[in-house]
Amino acid sequence: MLSVSRRQVIRGLAAGVVCMAGGARAALVPTPDEGPGPFYPETIPLDHDADLVQVAGRAGMAQGEIVNLFGRVLTLSGEPVPGALVEIWQCDYRGRYKHAAEWRGAADPNFQGYGTTKSTGSGSYRFRTIKPVRYTGRTPHIHAMISGPGIKRFTTQIYLKGIRRMPKIICSRGSATRRNRMRRRCCSGRVPATAPPTGDSIS
Numbered sequence: 001m002l003s004v005s006r007r008q009v010i011r012g013l014a015a016g017v018v019c020m021a022g023g024a025r026a027a028l029v030p031t032p033d034e035g036p037g038p039f040y041p042e043t044i045p046l047d048h049d050a051d052l053v054q055v056a057g058r059a060g061m062a063q064g065e066i067v068n069l070f071g072r073v074l075t076l077s078g079e080p081v082p083g084a085l086v087e088i089w090q091c092d093y094r095g096r097y098k099h100a101a102e103w104r105g106a107a108d109p110n111f112q113g114y115g116t117t118k119s120t121g122s123g124s125y126r127f128r129t130i131k132p133v134r135y136t137g138r139t140p141h142i143h144a145m146i147s148g149p150g151i152k153r154f155t156t157q158i159y160l161k162g163i164r165r166m167p168k169i170i171c172s173r174g175s176a177t178r179r180n181r182m183r184r185r186c187c188s189g190r191v192p193a194t195a196p197p198t199g200d201s202i203s
Contacts, residue, residue, distance in 0.1 A: 028076055033154040037143060039097040040089060041114050052088075052112040052129040062111035064093030064130030069158070072123040073146060080123030084148040088127055088158075089114040095135025104135075118148075132160065139165045 047055055053062040073081040091097045096104050098113035107113060119125050132140035140160050147153040
């Protein structure tokens, strides 16, 4: 396993009350709400800590490029928000989610797929996970949700800096027939392209 000093580090998550831009308070802007998507866990797994690359009771580690994801939850005025619940979920190294609606096959059993932590007194949080990967119709991303006292729950998505974002295709939780129809439309290119909202980046 790579040492922490050599492991790629992801920073600058804008999944807080605001998006940090260069650390300057004057540059703080609200983080856009992008919705949870269809793969938020139906049941929160027993192992849902901030280390997504190791699952309790399993000896193996998640496949994929291990990274550290960290940032801060701040108000628009730049004040830290302690005690905020930060949740993230994402697909595995093959683009598969741990979810009943996943049709592409079983996800990596050694990848947690979902994790939570709470922001510290300085608003900071950290996760150990894998670098997000592209799958059909989607730019590499990590879903994030913020909630807590005085915070209206919202979700956003985290993207890799420098990776061009593809038009977003919304997939439904509906019947298998409807999901199959959507997949055929995705592959045929008949889904209208819409400009994605301005969002957060990973650097």
